[in-house]
Amino acid sequence: MPPAPRRDRRWLTLVLPALLSLGLGAWGTRRGGSMWRDEAVTESVAHRSLSELWLLVQDIDAVHALHYLMVHGWFALWDGGTVALRAPSVLATAVATVGVAAVAGRLVSPRAGFLAGMAYASTPMVQDYALEGRSYALVAACVVWSSWFFVRAVQGGHPGFWGGYAIVATLGCWLNLFAVLAVVAHGVTLRLTRVSSVIQRRFLLSVFCVGAGSAPLGLLAVGQAEAQLGWLSRPGLVEWAGFIAVASVGILLSTVKPTARGSLALRDVALPLLVVPTGLLMLISMIKPYYVDRYVMYSMAGLALLVGAAGDRALHSDGLRKYHRRPLHSWAAVAAIPAVVIAFLAPWHATIRSPEARKDNVLAISEVVNEIAQPGDAVLLMPARRRDWVLHDPVLYGRLNDIALAQSPAASGTLRGVEYPGDQIRRRILAEDRVIALTDPAGQPLDQTSQEKIKRETLQSHFTVCQRVMVHGAEVRLWARDCAGIEIDRG
Known part of the structure; x- marks a missing residue:
């Protein structure tokens, strides 16, 4: 009798990396009970009504409009705190992982796909944004799958693949306009x-x-660019050194030539995806600063593809040829590679899951405020842009008097609301006996607007610091006219 046909298990090369991605995403999703200010903005804005969302994106944050809308719908299904906030990013990273494995499997072999998927899932930068309630993981998923459609289309697949490419690439641009740089990479x-x-x-x-589909967002975002990105500076030596180091690794890996399947070589897809978006954005940012690494985080897919191809080639080397005659041992060797890599990267993964992995922790700030606040206390944000810290907890801060706030964020159609003019802020501060000021840590530059100067001068002239509590990325100060009965400066 002829031997029974072997069962095709190539689907495992897609599923296993996805399971690893989900497992890493489930590890430390709460980040030690922390949330940083950008995530607080997402949570707050996504809870606004659709009319309030529309009002907001006409003023600022149009580039995040689709993400806010998606999270708004997600919260209608499950509004479960930080886990629910980050779950879309965890799921999107798993989807991107499958896409990376599918691209490498298409261009080289299922084994290369498995290794590439495992490499992408275990990359610390990828996992960093898998555990963040922002759009970057979703953008990466769109870029990866647009790359898959691109590969299928270039290899002579059905013309419909070009339609799929345009749709997914446009979706990525609506989630973040800088996804258009991946289209440039595909052109290269x-x-x-x-x-x-x-x-x-x-x-x-x-x-x-893609350009026509993204144009409405682009036109709206251009007018908001200064307010949106005015805080950025040009890339420095550290940023350029990091880019050159990663690009050099990619170039080195690209010299390892895997067995190609079809006319399209993996390195011609992966290396431009790794180098072009980041390099081009950094060059543009030397003229007008736009560069932040998370805006082009999706380029890590290019590195993962190169790692997968190089690993597959290494397993074809003469030194491992004995495994080729024993498939079970061969796949054991394949599985051992990502296991060793993940073990090596474990300390880094643990670090990105800690509260200190972000610039601040709004949940810790709220705990301190809840501890020291008394009914009727005033709260003052110094500077006003730190109102991001209070957006996530309307119940707690609703019990306090935000004395500088003239219009709430939702009512004004802004991210942080509208504050009173300086003279009114002074009068409102002087009408209080206790003021809880939320400030940047010592050593940070002070905003020099008239409103911020008046806040500082009024408190220093008429109040005393009775308590000072240091929190990661912030400082909470209780100012009072009389410190009797209040613990003095416990910071």
Whole structure:
């Protein structure tokens, strides 16, 4: 009798990396009971009504409009605190992981796909944003799957793949406009690959569709760019050194030539995806600062693809040829590689899951405020842009008197509300006996607006610091006219 056909288990090369991604995402999803200010903005804005959301994005944060809308709908299904806030990013990272494995499996082999997926899932930077309630993990999923559609289309697949490419790439741009740099990377791939004029025309048509589909958001975002990104500075030596180091690793890995499947080489897809978005954004930022590493975090997919291909090639080396005659041992060797890598990276993974992994911790600030506040106390944000710290807990801060706030964020259609003019802020401070001031830690630059100067001068002239509590990324100070009965300066 002929031997029974072997069961095709290539689906495991997709599922196992996804399970690893979900497992790492489940580890420390609460980040030690912390939330930083950007996530507090997401949670607050996503809880606004649709009309309030529309009002907001006409003023600022249009680039995050789709993400806010998605989280708004998600909260309607499950409003479960920090776990619910971060769950979409955890799931999106698993989806991106499957996409990375699928691209490498298509271009090289299922084993390369398995290794690439495991590499992507275990990359600390990827996991960092898998555990954040912002859009970056979702953007990465869109970029990865647009790359999959791109590969299928270039390899001569059904013309419908170009339609899928345009749709997914446009979705990525609506989640973050800088996803358009991945489309530029795909254009570089075509320049490195011999393709027919038909494919070139279809790609250009797809690019036109992406541009047209993203244009409304782009036009709206241009007018908000200064308010949105005015805090950025040009990339420095540290940023350039980091980029050059990662790009060098990618270039080194690209010299390991895996067995190609079809006319499209993996390195021609992966290396531009790794280098072009980050490099181009940093170059642009030398003229007008736009660069933040998380905006192009999706480029890590390019590195994972190169790692997967290099690992697959290494397992084809003469030194491991004995495993090729024994499939069970061969896959045991394959599985051992990511296991060793994850063990090596475990301390880094533990670090990114700690509260100190972000600039501040709004939940810890709220705990301190709840501890020292008395009914009727005033609260003062110094500077006003730190109102992000109070957005997540309307119950706690609703019991306090935000004396500088003239219009709430939702009512004013802004992220942080509108404050009174300086003279009114002074009068409102002087009408209080106790003021809880939430400030940046010592050593941070002070805002020099008239309102912020009046806040500082009024408190220093008429009040005494009775309590000072240091929190990660912030300082809580209780100012009072009379410190009798109040513990003095416990910070």
